[in-house]
Amino acid sequence: MPLISAHAKPVASAHLPEHPKDSPLSIHDLTVAYHRKPVIWDIDLNIPEGSLVGIVGPNGAGKSTLLKACLELIPKTSGLINVYGQPYQKQRHLVGYVPQRESVDWDFPISALDVVAMGTYRRLGWFKKVGKKERAKARKAMEQVGIGEYADRQISQLSGGQQQRVFLARALVQDAQLYFMDEPFAAVDAATEQAIVELLKDLRSQGKTCIVVHHDLATVSKYFDWLILLNMRVVAAGPTKEVFTRENLHKTYGGKLDLLDSASLALAQS
């Protein structure tokens, strides 16, 4: 572990109340329980603006739960979540969401373009139909993630990676400041992985913040500049180079960090 220079940002959790208003996402004492059994407890986080944030942890650590709680898709048992200093209901227009690919039925009778255009629905409001402007926007987002030519395909005729990019394009259309992405790298091809990485960097350069549930430890330090290690509680959170340590990983994964992961981790750090 290299010595951290004095310029490095302090670990955020140590300075909780400092600038919560500027933070794209600040979480205080969040606990979420299913049927009285807590899934995540006492989460405290302050995400710095303009960063690519990875969430890693073993299966069942509550990574998706954390995301869904932030988006108010599941009720929280206690705690406070603020998006740019305000409750989520007031800030929906600032937030884009990329759900897990398996969460929907890809056999649905709809074209890729129509799915991407769903990102404009909120702004359109009730009863209004998707028009030329919305379609053009959706097309542009699809080109941005490299699937422009598949706009009119039915979604079941796309590969897994292309489907994932449809979801990303839909979030892009929302033109948000803060993006939540649930396992966008899960089971995608190399080209899609590359396209997502480019997109993340592009978003960061525009000052946007992305919070990404991730599962591949080998790429963590390459992709993310901020990291949350989660296993029902936050084991560590902060700049990747500070918190992505063997010790923290063992605390997070316990005995579940298998040989292969350790090996790839060693490779990534060497």
Added chain:
Amino acid sequence: MLETITDVLFLKDHNTRVVVISVMLLGVSSGIIGAFLLLRKRSLMGDVLSHATLPGIGIAFILMTLMGFSGKWLPGLLLGAAISGIVGLLTMLAIRSTTRLRDDAAMGFVLSVFFGLGVAVLGMVQKMPGANAAGLESFIYGKTASMVFQDALLIGGVALVTSIVAILLKKEFTLICFDDGYASSQGWPVVLLDVVMLALVTAVTVIGLQAVGLILIIAFLIIPATAARFWTHRLDYMLLLSALIGALSGWLGAAFSGIFSNMPAGAIIVVVAASIFLISMFFGTARGVVPRLRDQARLKRRVGRQHLLRAAFEILEKQPGPITNVPVSRASLFAHRTWSPREFGRFMARAFAEDHLEPSAPDTVLLSESGFGEAARITRNHRLWELYLIRHADVAASHVDRDADMVEHILGAEIVRKLEQELGPEIGIPQSPHRI
């Protein structure tokens, strides 16, 4: 007789015209709303709802009779039906959320218990002094013959309104059907939209009771939508087709039960809709069985043809000396790949028919001029693709043949041109990157 049939079918008969039109509108409405119900994966909820309406009909009859009105006033009966249908749905939801029973068990329980209750109530009604309950049981199987002008107006009007509401909410319904989590993250009131959708289903079910009957109304909700899905991948067309199928079934059902008074409309509607469903299942252009089998057979033929020609080329390539106009033995062709004698024979016959191969000596064949050109082209594409996989997709040379095999058969001219650009100056036929 023939004249009566055409008169009724083409709505010349004034008595049935309004009835038939209202049942057609009901078909349109249930076609559209049923499509959303299907896409929301809640078809069986419609079944629970319809069965749960029966006690409400009986109870409404009793109440209206006790209050001194006619017990058969349709709006009153339908209101009772709607209330008890909703109570049935709520019971199901309550069972599901308070116990650990699964959906199917909760549905089966509510459906049968409410229906049983309804039959019991109707039994009691028959014994009620001074009440004329004859005909109430027609709500079970449906009877268009019992519909009067006002009934038809009510049914047609509600069908029209529900269709319009569903179409107005198309965007919102599509969103929650496809991805309710995303919808909710965007602030759409998913629960409210679900309630509206179920309200529409309730309305259609209830107005369908008299014409179609509570047992068969579920068919009216599900079958047109499932049949339509076989023809298209686009929701707009699916809704349109579903509405049309619903209308057609409703028209024929109502018309025929007008002609043959013993034929319940519901049964005819289901038979018509099911026939359309069967045709769609087999011949539907988007996902019907026959087009799919045909595509598979076509691909298999194309792949076989390409394999055969490439095999011939590769055999010739390995031989010393000139490679054009040299006969190839059938045995070496057969041994070049693993194929069954039967399919080998079929591919050979096809190649003869296409003039790519011609028999020379009894045991050998000759590539014709066009056959040789085709074989060279196919081999080249295969090798280009292999090289691409090795150089750009990191596929091991030992695995490349199999992967190339799968994709090359669908390579278009555009991709081949891109491959040529990608791989630079190798204009001829590249060497195979692996042992053949």
